Amino acid sequence: MSLLKINELRVAYGQIEALKGVSLVVEPGEVVAILGANGAGKTTLMRAISGLLPKSSGQIIFEDRDITNLSADRIVRCGIAQSPEGRRVFGTLTVAENLKLGGFTRPPQESRASIEAAYTMFPRLAERREQFAGTLSGGEQQMLAIGRALVAKPKLLLLDEPSLGLAPIIIQSIFRSLRGIADTGVTILIVEQNARAALKLADRGYVLEVGRIMLEGDSTTILHSPEVRAAYLGG
Amino acid sequence: MGTFIQQLINGLTVGGIFALIALGYTMVYGVMRLINFAHGDLCILGAFIGLTTLTSAAGGGHPGAGLLLLAFVVSVIVIAVAGVALERIAYRPLRKADRLAAVVSALGASMMIENGIMLVWGPQVHVFPSNLLPATTWHLAGATISFVQVMIILASLVLMIALYLFVNHTRFGTAIRAAAIDQDAARLMGINVNRVIASVFIIGPALGAIGGLFIGIYYREAYFTMGWTYGLYAFIAAILGGIGNIPGAMLGGVLLGLFNAFAAGYVSSSWQDAITFGLLIVILLVRPTGLLGERVAEKV
Numbered sequence: 059m060s061l062l063k064i065n066e067l068r069v070a071y072g073q074i075e076a077l078k079g080v081s082l083v084v085e086p087g088e089v090v091a092i093l094g095a096n097g098a099g100k101t102t103l104m105r106a107i108s109g110l111l112p113k114s115s116g117q118i119i120f121e122d123r124d125i126t127n128l129s130a131d132r133i134v135r136c137g138i139a140q141s142p143e144g145r146r147v148f149g150t151l152t153v154a155e156n157l158k159l160g161g162f163t164r165p166p167q168e169s170r171a172s173i174e175a176a177y178t179m180f181p182r183l184a185e186r187r188e189q190f191a192g193t194l195s196g197g198e199q200q201m202l203a204i205g206r207a208l209v210a211k212p213k214l215l216l217l218d219e220p221s222l223g224l225a226p227i228i229i230q231s232i233f234r235s236l237r238g239i240a241d242t243g244v245t246i247l248i249v250e251q252n253a254r255a256a257l258k259l260a261d262r263g264y265v266l267e268v269g270r271i272m273l274e275g276d277s278t279t280i281l282h283s284p285e286v287r288a289a290y291l292g293g
Numbered sequence: 294m295g296t297f298i299q300q301l302i303n304g305l306t307v308g309g310i311f312a313l314i315a316l317g318y319t320m321v322y323g324v325m326r327l328i329n330f331a332h333g334d335l336c337i338l339g340a341f342i343g344l345t346t347l348t349s350a351a352g353g354g355h356p357g358a359g360l361l362l363l364a365f366v367v368s369v370i371v372i373a374v375a376g377v378a379l380e381r382i383a384y385r386p387l388r389k390a391d392r393l394a395a396v397v398s399a400l401g402a403s404m405m406i407e408n409g410i411m412l413v414w415g416p417q418v419h420v421f422p423s424n425l426l427p428a429t430t431w432h433l434a435g436a437t438i439s440f441v442q443v444m445i446i447l448a449s450l451v452l453m454i455a456l457y458l459f460v461n462h463t464r465f466g467t468a469i470r471a472a473a474i475d476q477d478a479a480r481l482m483g484i485n486v487n488r489v490i491a492s493v494f495i496i497g498p499a500l501g502a503i504g505g506l507f508i509g510i511y512y513r514e515a516y517f518t519m520g521w522t523y524g525l526y527a528f529i530a531a532i533l534g535g536i537g538n539i540p541g542a543m544l545g546g547v548l549l550g551l552f553n554a555f556a557a558g559y560v561s562s563s564w565q566d567a568i569t570f571g572l573l574i575v576i577l578l579v580r581p582t583g584l585l586g587e588r589v590a591e592k593v
Contacts, residue, residue, distance in 0.1 A: 148471050151470060159484070162468060
């Protein structure tokens, strides 16, 4: 049984079709990367899975359950959490409040342990727990967004561009943390423009181009495919 | 000294009422970026429902303290239900529409409630019974403080503290604040944003109904256009404190009440609005976002 199965998904913004029939699968325990340039439809796909966008057609099946038209809060309750593009931390709430909200769907006593685990994984957050999230650096906000998603104890973690706008050294440390998260058995679907970092983390990947999957395969295959080398890795 | 204390008490009384009503404007704005222009009318509808409860339950006799409590309970429940219905009927269908459509809908809802009150209760001024509360007064350095004033000041204070604690120290309160900052991010936390919106349309009108009934009891009158007058004051109080900011609405309400009372006491009551709104303009020139308002999280 696949954890997530997407069939022929179409999403449109008015007249403009952003996803033109995307199909993919994510198996339990896998890390799957979705690569693509700006405007390829990566963020649209993530928002559609999380229930933030209406779908024109197609299906999203999670653990054998059709979640295509469930509301966003129900989808979180099914076990899908997202660290969204641009991090979207609650700037005028404290770090601790942001993490607590990550556990909104769980009993408070249970999420407390996950919050402590997030502090252990990202000690910078522990130092700043009473600070407003808006005062954190970009890297720290990304840690908070990932930690916040983990507090939901998801079966599937969606990561939308965790490297966006961050310095290379910070990106390295974020991806080290993601490796650690993957090693604990959390299934991850990651969307990235930084193809090299994403493929190093992922078991498999898909390449998305203007709303269609153009290429799929295991990470090494994609990394060595001439199209990907030319388009995303600088030859 | 007598004038000062007298106007301080008068100002705190009216300010407490302004603050209770202003909270409804600010909470709805915070979550939906919408000015609920029907809010003032809902509050005064609360005063009418309270008055009708009092007079019909007293059946010609003297309404006592127990009946007064009943009037508050009935009024709060009816107005909270009306608030939720208002959101469902007038605002939810327009949530994805142009901003201007929602504003027009809000103005329309305001007129409908106002005229609805006139149709049911008539256009005349209704007088509240004079013997609702003990006529006890206290004298302090030349100022006279009535029982009603003490009750309004204390009740407003208690309600505001309770709301503050609820919003800042409970899970659902944090969810309300999160939805006010970023609705999509709140959805990704598993928060049902529709439920958050419904909750602000319960809490705001419930507090507003209490404020409206306080107006009726304090001034001992209610008439159908009153919602517009007091709604405007409370709306301005919310702007003064920084719209969208809950402690701001409390501070703005109390300050507006105090400005108004001191202007009336030291200058003249015919100048009180001119002075109050003159001060308001000066404050907004210096701090355009209001006293406690700073724009919530930047969207990336």
